[in-house]
Amino acid sequence: xxRALNRHRNIxxxxxxxxxxxxxxxxxxxxxxxxxIFVIASLIFFVQALKREAALxxxxxxxxxxxxxxxxxxxxxxTRYAEKIGAIRGVxxxxxxxxxxxxxxxxxxxxxxxxxxxxxxxxxSIMIGSGVARNLRxxxxxxxxxxxxxxxxxxxxxxxxxxxxxxxxxxxxxLMAAEDFQAMFRMPKDVATxxxxxxxxxxxxxxxxxxxxxxxxxTRPILKSELLRTYDSLFDWRGGMMVVMLAVAVLSFVIxxxxxASGLSAEERKEIGILKSIGWETGDVLLLKFWEGAVxxxxxxxxxxxxxxxxxxxxxxALFSHALKGWAILYPQFKLVPAVDGYQLxxxxxxxVLPYTAATIIPAWLAATIAPDAAMRS
Amino acid sequence: xxxxFILFAVIAGFWLQGLTALAAxxxxxxxxxxxxxxxxxxxxxxxAWTTVISFNDGSRAWFDGTKDxxxxxNNLPRFAPGKTAAMVAAIQVRDYYSLKxxxxxxxxxxxxxxxxxxxxHELIPLARQDEAQEFLxxxxxRRIVRYHEITPALLKTLE
Numbered sequence: 001x002x003r004a005l006n007r008h009r010n011i012x013x014x015x016x017x018x019x020x021x022x023x024x025x026x027x028x029x030x031x032x033x034x035x036x037i038f039v040i041a042s043l044i045f046f047v048q049a050l051k052r053e054a055a056l057x058x059x060x061x062x063x064x065x066x067x068x069x070x071x072x073x074x075x076x077x078x079t080r081y082a083e084k085i086g087a088i089r090g091v092x093x094x095x096x097x098x099x100x101x102x103x104x105x106x107x108x109x110x111x112x113x114x115x116x117x118x119x120x121x122x123x124x125s126i127m128i129g130s131g132v133a134r135n136l137r138x139x140x141x142x143x144x145x146x147x148x149x150x151x152x153x154x155x156x157x158x159x160x161x162x163x164x165x166x167x168x169x170x171x172x173x174x175l176m177a178a179e180d181f182q183a184m185f186r187m188p189k190d191v192a193t194x195x196x197x198x199x200x201x202x203x204x205x206x207x208x209x210x211x212x213x214x215x216x217x218x219t220r221p222i223l224k225s226e227l228l229r230t231y232d233s234l235f236d237w238r239g240g241m242m243v244v245m246l247a248v249a250v251l252s253f254v255i256x257x258x259x260x261a262s263g264l265s266a267e268e269r270k271e272i273g274i275l276k277s278i279g280w281e282t283g284d285v286l287l288l289k290f291w292e293g294a295v296x297x298x299x300x301x302x303x304x305x306x307x308x309x310x311x312x313x314x315x316x317x318a319l320f321s322h323a324l325k326g327w328a329i330l331y332p333q334f335k336l337v338p339a340v341d342g343y344q345l346x347x348x349x350x351x352x353v354l355p356y357t358a359a360t361i362i363p364a365w366l367a368a369t370i371a372p373d374a375a376m377r378s
Numbered sequence: 379x380x381x382x383f384i385l386f387a388v389i390a391g392f393w394l395q396g397l398t399a400l401a402a403x404x405x406x407x408x409x410x411x412x413x414x415x416x417x418x419x420x421x422x423x424x425x426a427w428t429t430v431i432s433f434n435d436g437s438r439a440w441f442d443g444t445k446d447x448x449x450x451x452n453n454l455p456r457f458a459p460g461k462t463a464a465m466v467a468a469i470q471v472r473d474y475y476s477l478k479x480x481x482x483x484x485x486x487x488x489x490x491x492x493x494x495x496x497x498x499h500e501l502i503p504l505a506r507q508d509e510a511q512e513f514l515x516x517x518x519x520r521r522i523v524r525y526h527e528i529t530p531a532l533l534k535t536l537e
Contacts (some may be wrong), residue, residue: 089475089509092476200477202475204475207516311439
């Protein structure tokens with residue numbers, strides 16, 4: 001046991017010194033390798049984090065949302081619709097919702113205003129997301145002024161700052177009482193932004209939606225499954241767009257790695273011949289080449305993944321956030337909550353490290369199996 | 379050390395008490411290992427379809443649909459040797475609209491509709507007659523049947 005370990009240690013020692021001897025070649029190899037792993041891992045982390053944010057957003061989403069449309073545009077829905085929709089068979093609850101956007105001209109940011117249906121804050125007080133708090137530089141118990149549609153300023157007390165479960169979802173959120181919301185936008189009391197509908201049996205959703213459209217031709221029901229599909233295709237499309245780019249990157253890497261690793265130079269061939277003539281066995285030579293490949297690919301993999309993690313979760317994916325986060329909401333600070341998928345990382349590991357190691361061993365094996373003098377002479 | 383043990387015992391005691399207090403009135407829920415005795419499928423995957431027969435010895439039989447429940451009831455010696463019709467304490471089916479368990483004897487069943495269960499054609503249970511009529515209209519059902527009308531011959535037509 002101890003002997004085998006020693007043998008490995010000696011061969012690893014030799015592999016490292018032989019890597020050092022061809023410094024320029026190996027450093028350039030390491031850099032390109034790291035760069036590619038970095039790009040792929042960044043993308044995996046980024047898409048994973050975005051998907052997590054979307055999933056968080058949608059777990060709370062109602063089974064169905066009913067909006068009123070006028071001339072194809074969204075309009076406020078009268079709350080009396082709620083009673084009639086509630087009477088449709090299969091509907092277990094109808095909740096009128098009040099929500100909207102507020103543009104803060106001073107800080108040039110958009111906030112999402114929402115009246116929560118369970119435990120709304122008492123009139124005159126609000127709960128705000130961390131992004132809003134950061135932007136307004138306020139904390140709990142501070143006063144905030146919003147400009148209402150009547151031109152009068154609306155004074156509100158901050159009672160709580162929402163926990164940071166999801167920066168993307170909750171950062172720009174302002175929770176307020178229905179009275180404040182109506183005063184702010186001069187909204188009549190008998191209308192809502194939309195209706196959230198709960199249907200006990202998901203199989204009945206489509207039938208309920210059809211009945212709603214039949215009774216109220218001016219409404220548009222939106223199913224949660226449609227929302228999910230939209231979000232999925234959004235992220236998948238964005239992921240998909242990057243995947244096409246990545247396929248090109250991976251392919252060029254494969255060509256590069258193959259070229260660098262498989263073509264043994266005359267010098268390396270000679271070295272193998274010398275090693276064999278001084279008594280190394282073919283197995284030792286293979287072990288040496290395996291260690292050389294493993295040292296490069298493992299360090300490049302670890303460095304690439306580490307850099308990608310720093311890039312995505314500490315610098316907020318600075319390199320491709322502009323391409324991927326296209327939406328117009330202003331985030332004073334956009335930080336993704338770390339979400340790492342072990343499965344995808346292992347796939348990346350298998351796809352990146354194993355082929356490279358194989359590509360270094362096979363030509364060495366071919367060179368090591370011929371007679372030493374032939375190897376040295378060629 | 380002993381103090382912690384006593385604390386632990388007290389907490390565990392409360393917990394167990396809470397469990398038994400909760401267990402009594404709650405409607406039964408199938409476990410992850412409960413299989414339909416008629417078709418052999420795990421029933422917890424179909425929460426919208428599970429139906430149950432409770433026996434007076436405390437045991438329960440779970441089904442992934444109404445059809446299998448009636449096939450079982452009509453063939454007790456084959457599916458449940460040792461159990462008799464007299465031992466059946468409660469038969470509960472799942473109301474289509476509310477997804478709650480309701481008494482099978484008072485339910486209205488729609489057959490021939492375009493709603494299929496895990497086992498294909500189904501008897502769709504509904505709590506009230508007006509609900510059954512609306513379901514029949516919405517989902518192109520053939521007719522409404524009551525508990526005593528569900529015979530092996532009728533079940534045969536649903537296969």
